Amino acid sequence: MSEQTSIPADPELDPTASYATDQSVVRRLSGLLRASAGVKTVYAPATGQPIATVPVSSPDDVVAAVRSARRTQQSWRSVPLAERAAILLRYHDLVLDHRHELVDLVIRESGKARKQAFEEVAHVAMTARYYGRKAAEFLEPQRKLGMFPILTRAEQRFVPKGVVGIISPWNYPLSMAMADGIPAVLAGNTVVHKPDSQTPLTALRAIELLYDAGLPREAWQPVNGDGPTVGGAIIQNTDYICFTGSTRTGRLVAQQAGERLIGCSLELGGKNPMLVLRDADIHRAAEGSVRACFSSAGQLCVSMERLYVADQVYDAFVTAFVDRVKKLRLSAGTGWDVDMGSLISKAQLETVTRHVEDARAKGAVVLAGGKARPDLGPLFYEPTVLSGVTPEMECFDNETFGPVVSIYRFSDEAEAIQRANEGEYGLNASVWTRDGKRGRAVAAQLVAGTVNVNEAYGATFGSIDTPMGGMRSSGLGRRQGAEGIRRYVDPQAIATQRVLPIAASHGLSDETYAELITGALRVLKKLGRP
Template sequence: MSNSIPADGPLVTGPGDPEHDPGAAYALEPDHVSSLTSLLLATSGETVVTRTPLTGAPLAVLPQSSDADVDEAFRRARRAQQTWSRTSLAHRQQLLLRLHDLVLDRQEEILDLIVWESGKARKHAFDEPLHIALTARYYGRTLNRHLDPRRVPGVFPVLTRAEVNRIPKGVVGVISPWNYPFTMALCDGLAAIAAGNAVVAKPDSQTTLSALYAARLLVEAGFPADLWQVVSGPGPRVGGAIIDRADYVCFTGSTATGRRVAAQAAERLIGASLELGGKNPLLVLRDADVEKAAEGAVRAAFSNAGQLCVSIERMFVADQVYDRFVDRFVARTEAMTLGATLDWGNDMGSLINEDQLRTVVAHVDDAVAKGAHVLTGGRARPDLGPFFYEPTILEGVTPEMACFGNETFGPVVSLYRFSDESEAVDRANDGEYGLNASIYSRDGARARALARRVKCGTVNVNEAFAATFASLGAPMGGMRQSGMGRRQGAEGILRYTETQAVATQRGMPLAPAFGLSDEAYAKVMTASLRVLKRTGRA
């Protein structure tokens, strides 16, 4: 098996003659598709045809995995993990930093593939190789800090040496979504293999090629070929088979599916981290820089056409700046460029499929029918592509409307006035979710104090979502129904390890010795504890 994409031509060619045949505007090279799909462990004989959201044209024929394939994937992964777990941290760090460089070097091919599979704007696709490079560099520089054995106080100074080890769990199952197909396929599993585990990954069928490209880059960087296995197929069948075999499960997706993943993992008493849905709020305080807030609000609501777990869907704006903010936000939204191309220059791309478009249309139509006002947008754009929908700003959304409390996961945001900041925080905390929030204020200290009252796993001050997500030392994840566990930072890697305590006793046992009776031993121990308390040594 070759360790690199064939170098005899570009990954994606085009444009052709889109005026006469839009579906021919770009094409994935068949040899490259075949090279990528060869990485799948899939021998069932079943296939699925995927289509690009840009035009609806066929994209790839993906082989599907059977239960036997999943068994084989775990067999290979477990064998590879036994050797990998004994490799030095220095060697793992070297490979992670090599991956960092590879991702940056190959970013144009990565971006082409992401846009072609997901339909997002190229500038939003760039977030993905950027995030993987940051992840690889972070763990490539910090493995010793997280994984080296750590000394802790023993029961008796000098006599008792105690330390804590971090032992890899084994084989981690990673089930990743379609909305960020490169980074979500790789970032969670990257921490897992850095900790000494192997991975069996199941990406979403719509975006499997991006995940396979990520797997190939791992091999090119020098990671063992069998350490990262990729299987494909429907979530209930193949995802369920992974949970039945894994030592730990990492899932990113909807809250409804996350509950089922958690229940199945609990049956086996294995750990799981779940990053799930959100109905994320943004607060514009009375002292906010309105122009900065409006610019950030566009990115917060419409990055990747709103198909982002941390995307903002509710904006609470202080009375003092509401009208000015709305004017600037609407103007910036209406100035956005939409397009179905692989080129730079588009501000927003397509929704992923018909289901997402149907949800967006239903939420907007329901809101309008019940009295909400569309300030801008509110229309599908089939002239651009089959699943395009305009960035949409709603006013007057009320609790009986579907988009009030349910996640839309599309380019739709609702605006609300507030006069009291405590009331705004209460409204931001309303509902069952708690993933991401954003606060705009000229007073950073005040905004940070307010952030502590917001029930979200990440809160960005004067930024949409990228400040927390790109700060790899900071944990990222949700509260309440938005999930459990964290990616990134120490928590992001330690979740893939078991904690092991090792204590070595010197000189005398922790039991009666030297002829002491049990009663005398108890008195000696009592006196020793009093002395240790007074001296502060243990």
């Protein structure tokens, strides 16, 4: 029997109601779009109520946006790097200054709890500051070793791709909308961006603040509409694609990009495992697991859906974990006292319900949760913990992307690592132990683009200097770190030869020249030259 606490939403205390439904704000944000294909109503998932009517773009609007962005890119790339970086540092401050407004929009459009919505604000600000400060290190021309000391000067430059197409998801409507585009424009590209049509207002307000920071409007142009139509037009017209979404759609994006011989980076699905080792701090691990599994109602690419717990601590951990899960506070409210909000759509609710009912019918035990909560809102589902999940159950190796986690016992650590590595995905993982060195050793054996020790996802997600992305079917490429900005440039080598050509000259025969080169190469090796 579930004991989750429900907190009634109080419209009088809802700070998003006035902002997100203010029609003058909606009109202003809608005016940022290139859109001529009608309108679409955006609904608040937590309540089912309409938020706004937003214009929809056509493929022709995308073509016009790309054409404009391509013209602007020629001048934008010539803006000194320090000036481009200064825009990002101003943006950092604007995002923090407008944090309450942005959080309110995230809550309104996505249905998530306030504490998780704030994570998005912090992540965008950190991303802007990081790249604003590290721009020169990543993008200034670099001297390289020439073929011959003194005689050959070699350098590497970084040439922007051109127009970057960004297709961002609904689950992190602020963070994923902006974090990928920030390094793209810093690198001298321009952006044509399709935020998810379920959450366009958050992205539009964040883009508007970027304009306020000094970015030319043509350098980041938003469009709105469905994936196949508007997203497809972006893929067919831009010079590089950045996509975050499902693995199924990611494969289609990669195929279309491949046909055009353009690059792409893809953050896709996951069935992320957590390992609780025999020496883990039980209460710390239980608290961290709650955040790991149920932040943003489990609608987080890097959230945990599989918990592997050592025999020695299994019973104590399960008791502590389930007790915390049952005490989670669910609500459509917008205060800091809400622990978990709503799912985003009827489709997500149907997937969660199907996975739980299939597991229950085939013998799994529901330790907590296990049912929808229409009394709280049309798309609420209780945070759910399952035991006894077996391979024939749909939730065993298919991503649920909702508040459902399966818990498994293990006796052998090597076996646990093997089980954690099973399946097609490799996005995120987590290890809990009192011994950090041991935890890192286990982490190094896990097939995942990011692994957090004694944390679920925040340590890697918030460490902007480290790359973040998936292995196997969880994606291609990386956001964050040097990799996160250099995906948007092509390295160009420029070498200048002095005094002597790299060829026989001054009367030398080709044979004599070859012998001289052989001797020179031997000398360079003795001198320790690479």
